[in-house]
Amino acid sequence: MFRKSHLLLSASLLATALTGHLPARARATAAVPTLRYSLAMPAPQTHYFEVKMELGGFPAEYTDVKMPVWAPGSYLVREYAKNVEGFQARTAGGQALAFEKINKNTWRVKHPKQANFQVSYRVYAFELSVRTSFVDADHGYLNGSSVFMYPADNKMLGSTVVVQPAAGWAKVSTALRPAADGAKFTYKAASYDELADSPMEIGNQKVLEFTANGTPHQVAMYGTYQADDAKLAAEMKKVCEEAHRVLGQNPLDHYVFIVHNLERGGGGLEHLYSTTLEVGRTAYGTDAGMKSFLGLVAHEYFHLWNVKRIRPVALGPFNYDQENYTHMLWVSEGMTEYYSKQILQRAGVLSREEYLGKLANAIGEVENTPGNKVQSAAESSFDAWIKYYRPNENAINTQISYYSKGDLIGTWLDLNIAQATQGQKHLDDVFRLLYDTYYKKAGRGFTDQEYQDAVATVAGRRFDDFFQSSVYGTKPIDFATALGYAGLNLTSAPLTTSGTLGATFSNRTGKLLVTSVLRDGAAWNTGLNVNDEILLINGAAPSEETVKSLLNGSVGNEVALQVRRDGLPRDLKIKMLANPDIKFQIQPMPNPTAAQQKVLAKWLGK
Template sequence: MSEAVHYRVSMSRPHTHLFEVEARFPAGPEVLDAVLPVWTPGSYLVREYARHLQDVTAVGPGDEALPVQRVDKRTFRVRAGGKAVSLRYRVYAHELTVRTSHLDGSHGYFNGATLFLYTEATRHLPHHVTVKEPEGWRTFCALERQGEAFIASDYDELVDSPFEVGPHTPHTFTAAGVPHEVVIWGDTVADAEKLTSDLQRICEAEARLFGGLPMRRYLFLVYLSDKGRGGLEHQASTALLFPRAGLQSSRGWEDFLTLAAHEYFHLWNVKRIKPRALVPFDYSQENYTTLLWSFEGMTSYYDNLFVRRAGLMSAQRYLTRLGETLTNLHTTPGRRVQTLADASLMSWIKHYRPDENSPNSAISYYLKGEVVCALLDLEIRRATDNAKGLDDVMRLLWQRYGDGSGVTEEGVEAAVNEVAGKDLTSFFDRAVRSTEELDYSVFSHVGLEVSFRVRDSAADKGGTPPARKTGEVKPKGWLGLTTRGQATVSMVVDGSPAMEAGLYPEDEVVALDGYKVDGAGLVGRCEDRRPGETVRVTLFRRDKLMELPVVLGQKPADAVYLTRVDKPSEAQKTAFQAWLGAAWDEALG
C-alpha cells in the first residue's frame, strides 16, 4: 500500500440514505485512533457528525477481523499492531444542506467532514477517494483525478472538496482563463445560457480585483429545492442551496447571483486569507476568532458590489438592497446588546443556534459586518480623496496572507489603517467593539444620506422612500411581536408593549378585542389603532385560555433608505462615480 489514506465510497441502496465507506490507513502506530470532525470549515457550529456513523468494523491487511473500541463520541480505536488497517462503516445522510450530506434515489452529495474518518498521524498524507456510482451516475468534485481516484494532498484539502454523484449533465464556461463547471440538482434552469453567462461575468469581475484566479478549475454545485437558501465555500468549489421558485423572478435571480458572488469571493477571503486562529483547523472542537465580521461581513458587502460591477445590477437597485440591509439591522434589537466582535467569537453558540430571543440578544456578523464594511470603504475613500478604498485593503491582505498563514486578530484593522493612511481606531471601537449605533455621516462623502420611516407592513423590507400619500399620516399602534402559522407568537421584541403586558413566545393568539384573528390580522388591526389605546389579546398558553390587556405603543420608524443630498458638490458626485461606477444623478431615480 502506498503512503496514503484510501477511501472507497459506495451507495448500493440509495433509498436507505446510507453511504458505505471503507477507509484504509497505512501501517503505523500500535494503536490507531480514527476520528471524525465535529464541524466543517465555513460553518461555525459543532454538528456532531459522528452521530450518523453506524456498523463500524475493522480488518487487518489479510482481511482478518480486528476489534473496534468506541472511545468517545468521535473516536474509534483499533489495536493495529503497527499494521495497515481498514475501517468499514455506513453513514446515514438525509439532510439536504450545504454543510451536511444527502443521499436518495436522485443523487448523492457528501462533505468530507461528515464521511471520512481520519487520524492525526496521517492527516498530512495524501488522501485518495474512489467512488462506486450507481449505474448511469457520474461523480463531480474539484479534486484532481488520477484514474478512478480523486487525489487530495492532505485531509484538509479532502474536507474542503465536496462530492456530488448523480445523473447530471454539467454546464461549463471559462472565466479569467480558468474552466468552470456548474452541476445542478433538483430541477433544470430554464435559461442555462444566461446562468453561465451571468456567473462568468461575476467571476471575471472578482478575478480582476486580485489579478487572476487562485485555482486551476472551479465547480459550482447548485441544489434547487422547495425551500432553504445558503452556501458553503470551498478551496475550488462551492455548494449553493436555493429555492427553485426563486429563479422565476428577476429579484430571485438577482438574489441567486449575490449568493454565488458571495461564495466565490471566499476563494480569497476565508479560503486563503483566513484568521490565524483557524490555522490549522482543529476538527475536534470550536475554533474561536473575533474576525468573522470581516471574513463574512466583508464578503457580504462585496457580493452585491460584484453583481453591480459585473453590470447585472443597477446602481439604484444596489442602493435599495443596501437600504434593505440597513433595515434588517435596525429591526434587530440585539444590535444594542452584542458587539460585532462578540458576535464573531460566539458564533458557535449564537448565530447557528437561533431561538425566539436571538433577535433581542444577538446580531449577525454577516449583517452588521456588511454595513460596517460599507462604511469602512467610504471612510477609506474619504481619507484618501478617493485614491484608495476597501479593494486596496483586500489586495494588501492577499499579498501578505494569501499563502494561508493566517491573519492575526489585529491584522485586518492594521491593514485598513495602513491603506487609509490614518488611525481609524475610533471607528473600530464604535463599529466593532461597542454596541453604539453606527455613524452614517460618511455617506455624505458620496452625496447620500440615511433616512428612516415607518414600515408599511411586516413584509416591508425598507430600502425605498415612503409612498406618497395625501393628507395627514397618523401614528400607527404597535404591539411588538412576530407570529408564525395561524397566530403563534414566535418572538416578542424586548421592551415592547407585548413584552410589558406579558405575552410570551409560543402563545397562541385567537382573538383581539373579542374577535377572531390570525397573525396578519393581529398586527394589522393593532396598527389601525392609535398609540396609547388598550387592546385585549385572547390566547392559549399551554392549552390554558387567557386574556391580556396591552397598551399599544407607537410603531417605530425602523425602515431605512438612502436618499440624495440636496445640492451635491462636484466632489461628492465624483466620489459616487468612483464608488459605484455610475453617475450620481442616476442613483435613486
C-alpha cells in the same frame, strides 16, 4: 504553463498554511504512511454511504481515526459521528482487529506497527443541505467532513479516493483532481483538509461549463429547473470575472459549482476550489430570482479569497474536534456579503439605484433589530456556535447577525478609506494587502490587530475608535457622515405612525401563536409570552383583520386579549405603543463637490 506553475506555488503555500507541524510520532518513523478511501453507495434508496479506509505504514501500535464534529464555513458543532454505524477494523488479510471508541468521534484501532490495515463504516446520509450529506435513489451529495474520517496524527497525509457510484449513475462532480493513473472516478487529495473541503455530487446531473479568467469552471446542476443554460452560464461567468477583478489574481486552476435545484433554496457553502448552492428551481425565471441567484454565486465565489485564503488566524489549520473561535466573522461573512452586492453592481446586474435601495434597507434591518444594541459584531462572530446557529425566540432581542452588521461595517470602511485617500484607495486595496501579506507571504491568517493595521496602512490613518466602539462595541454606526463623503444624503423617518403590540405571530397549525416579543415594546412591558395562543381579540375570535390591527393599530389603543398559556386561559390588556422602526432612504445631493464625486466614483464606479 505559467498558470500551472503559479498554481503549484499557491497550492504549496496553502498546504503550509493549513499544515502546522506533523506530530513527533509521525516524524520519527522512516516509513511513509499511505491512505486510500473507497466510497460506495450500493443501495442508495436506503440512504447509506459505505466508506473503506486502507491505511499503510502507520508507525505506532494503535491509530486513532476521527470524524469531524463540524464543517468549516458553518459554525455549529453538528456531531457528524452520530450518523456512523457498523465500524470495523481488519488487517489487510481480513482478520478482525481490536478497536475501542474512546470519545464521541474517535475510534482507536490496535494494529501491529507498520502494518497495513483497513477501517470500514457506514454513514446514514439523509439530510440534504450544503453542510451535510444525502443519498437517495436519485443522487448522492456529500460534504467531506461529514463522511470521511481521518487518522488523528496524520491530517496532512495525502490520499487516493475511489468513488463507486450507484448502478446507473454516470457522473461524479468534485473539485478533487483526478489521480495520476487516470482510473475512472479516482481522485487524489493533497491532505484531509482538501478532502473535507471538496464536496461531491454523484448521479446523472447536468454539467454546464464556462471559462472565466482563463480558468475552466463547471456547474453541476442537480434537479429539475427552468433556465436557458447558455444564458445562465454567461451570467455566472460575468459575475466570476467581476469578482476576480477585486483582487486581480486568483489561486485557481479549476472551479466547481454544485447547484441543488430544490423546491425551496437560498443558501451556499464555500470550499477551497468549489461551492455548493441551494436554489429554488423556479428562481431563474424571474428578474428578482435571477439577481438573488447571482448574488449567491458572487458571495460564495468571493469566499475563495475571503475566508478560504484571506482568513482570521483561527480559521485554519482547522481543529475538527471542537469549536474554532474568532471575533472576525463580520470580515469573513459580512464583508463577503458586502462584496456580493458590490460585484453585482460593478457587473451591471444591479443598477446604482438598486444598490443604494438595498443598502438603505440593510441599514434599516440592522438599526431596527433590538439585538443590535446588545451584541457587537465581534461578539456575534465569537458566539456564532451557540447563538447565531442556535437562535431561540429571544434572538431578535439579543443578537445581531455578523452577516448584516459586517456588510454595513464594510460599507462604512470602504467610504472612509476612499475619503481618507481622496478617492485613491478603497476596501479592495485592504483585501489585496491581506492576500499578499498573510496568504501568499506568511502562509497564515491574520489577527484582529493585524486586520485593523491593514486598514490603517491602506487608508493612511487609523480607525481605532470606530473598531472599538462600533465593531467590538455596540455604538451606532454613523452612516450619514460616511455617505455624505460620497455626496449622498441618508434620511430617516418613522416607518409608520401606527401603534403596535410589538410581537410576532404565526398561524401555521390553525392556532394563532406568539412567536416573538420585541424588547421594550407593549407586549414586552405587559408580559405577553412566546407560545401564548391567542383565543380572543377584544372578545372575538381572531380574524385576519383583527390580527392585523395588533400590528398596525392606533397608538394608545388598549387591546383586550385572552390567551391560552400552559392549557389555562388568561386575560391581558395591552396598550399599543408607537412602532419604533425607522425607514432609511439614500438620495444623491444636488450639487456634490469634486471631492465627493471622487469618493463616489471610487466606491460605486463612474
